[in-house]
Amino acid sequence: MEPLSTAGPTPADLGRTRDLEKLLSNAGLNESREEAMKREGVLGRLDQIVKSWVRQICVNKGFSNEVVQEANAKIFTFGSYRLGVHGPGSDIDTLCVGPSHATREEDFFVELHNILAETENVTELNPVPEAHVPVMKFKFDGISIDLLYARLSSWTIPEDLDISDESIMQNLDEQSVLSLNGCRVTDQILRLVPNIQHFRTTLRCMKYWAKRRGVYSNVTGFLGGINWALLVARICQLYPNAVPSTLISRFFRVYTQWRWPNPVMLCPIEERSSLGLLQVWDPRKNPRDKSHLMPIITPAYPCMNSSYNVSTSTLRIMTQEFNRGNEVCEQLEMSRATWDLLFESFSFFEAYRNYLQIDVVAIDDCDHRCWKGWVESRLRQLTLKVEKDTYGMLQCHPHPSDFVDMARDGYHCAYFMGLQRKLGAPLHEGQQFDIRTTVEQFKLNVAAYTSWKQGMEIYVSHVRRKQIPLFVYPGGVKPARPARQHSGSPSSDSKQGDSRKRLTSADPGGHCSKKIASSSSSNQVVAAEEVEVS
Incomplete structure (x- = not known):
């Protein structure tokens, strides 16, 4: 065009x-010169680490001294850092390109992981091999790093490797193709x-x-x-x-x-x-x-x-x-x-009258990072299932980030979803949206986590706008409620009338009932009691 x-x-x-x-x-939004130099230093040290890692692999596998000397791996960047639009505190998306004899399952996620775990200034090391694009997440000297791995079909990795050359894509496994794609896409954008x-x-x-x-x-x-x-x-x-x-x-x-x-x-x-x-x-x-x-x-x-x-x-x-x-x-x-x-901030916690709160807890920091990452990757399925199971009549608005309650014992974070009835949908007397089965299926999905440990728990509960916990607000102080929302925002207040609502209670057996109901005079929804996932 x-x-x-x-x-x-x-x-x-x-x-x-x-x-x-x-x-x-x-x-x-602009990074200082000092932080820019720190990032360059971290990337240089990481490049030296992966080069040493590949040479050690060759030694462990009994290769000749000549092969060991020629062994090489390279670090490439992509994403916001490569595009030149990163800011203070941004993470760095990185790719390690290694030779055919350096495997992902054992050498990258085991051997390199162990080397990084023993490296000074490397913290919060979290391997995620089961991700769609397998990744190793960690902080290096305080800078967040997402490290992918691409295993090429060749025995050597030249220092002047051009990953935009399509010939390197031959005979690669799917995960290596996906890992390379980030760098190749970033470079192509800058060309176009x-x-x-x-x-x-x-x-x-x-x-x-x-x-x-x-x-x-x-x-x-x-x-x-x-x-x-x-x-x-x-x-x-x-x-x-x-x-x-x-x-x-x-x-x-x-x-x-x-x-x-x-x-x-x-x-x-x-x-x-x-x-x-x-x-x-x-x-x-x-x-x-x-x-x-x-x-x-x-x-x-x-x-x-x-x-x-x-x-x-x-x-x-x-x-x-x-x-x-x-x-x-x-x-x-x-x-x-x-x-x-x-650039006015969207007032998410003023936009709706009802929310789902999903609390994610664990006993220690490492477990919580892993558990949180798993739950976060499944939250989209909860949104999809709620809307599908209510035939699109109940709409969800997920907040894009989590919140931490610093006053709570243990390790904890919470996610929130705004809830509203589909705008313009016809009203029916006494209509209810029962999402108990939806929540149970979500619990089963989350429980499939293969690395689950004792203390990893999740709780799903309904909160009204006036019950939103203070830890979601900056400084723990709830701001004064604005008089009105700007046009174009998905505010349930500006587009839906006030009405009476009823809330179902926990059943006599002690199990929590999970229903959302509305009266005939309203298209606003109400959620119900707490659902616990053990």
Whole structure:
């Protein structure tokens, strides 16, 4: 598709861009020189560690001295760090590329794990081999690292390895392909955008906006960093000479009108028959691809949908936020608003009258990190099941992050989901939404955790807005309730009338009843008592 406009910036566009850059600077989104140097030092030390690790593997397996001397592994970066849009405290997405004789199961997740565990300044080491893309998570000198592993089919890894060369994809296992994809996609994005600096400023803005509006989280069904990067890159292609303020305005204009599930693509999808049977995204051939609601396709072979986690509920919420952003940008262009309005934080705990609270607890810190990661990866299924089992009449809005109660004994965090009846749905006298079975199935799903230990527990309970615990608020202080929500937000208050509601109680047997009910005069929902998962 040709650009929609090749027009350059007007003086007003340049002025709005200066105001935007000032806002970003005041928000503290730029990394200091000291932290940047610290990151470079950590990456250098990590690269030396994996090189030593591969040589030690060769020694352990009895290879000749010549093979040991030539043994090598390399560290690559991808994601926000490679794109140049990371900020203070951001993690670094890294990839270790190793030779064919360095296995993932034993050498990476056992031998390298043990080396890192004994390395000074490495803390919070958490291997996740069962993840869709296996990863080792840890902090190195206080900097969060996500380390993936790709095992190439060759015996040696040259120091000048070019991972954009498609020939390295030959004879790889699926997990290595997925691991390589992050780096290959990141590099391809930077090749395909017309102005890298404008792309970076716009992406930094959109990530900040998404976090402020509560729609930045891949694991809960919203969009993560790579998804936002691809959406912004497409707008940069459509308006190649525009400055960041214009690109943000056009971002909302385009995606407000986008007819999902039409895919967003930076380049045509190409198949490479010479590289084997690697599957690319194609809803005409692959039944699973037909179910994707918001496909955002990666530009490097094999092209995949990076946003397969998006659900009906999260797409609905993001669409509402795109509409709000478009309205604010229209006001900005007429000088009737400032950038502060666009980046105003969404008041999640004022938006609904009823919430599900999911508490995740464990006895020690290590167990809690593992247990929390597992539960978090399953929360999206709870959202999907609630909406499916109520035929879409009960809608969920998951909060993208967790909260910690520092006053509570042990290790604890809590997740929240806003609940509301489907807007505009017809009302029926005494209608109830019984989700007891849904919660039980969610409990069974969570209980399938193969590394479960004594003390790992989860509790699901209903809380009304007035019962929201104080630990979710900054400083533990509940802010004054705003008079009204801004248009475009999914507020149950502004779109649903006040009404009486009734709450089912625990049954005589001591088991908790889990129902959501509404009277005929209301489309607001009510959840019920606590459900415990032992």
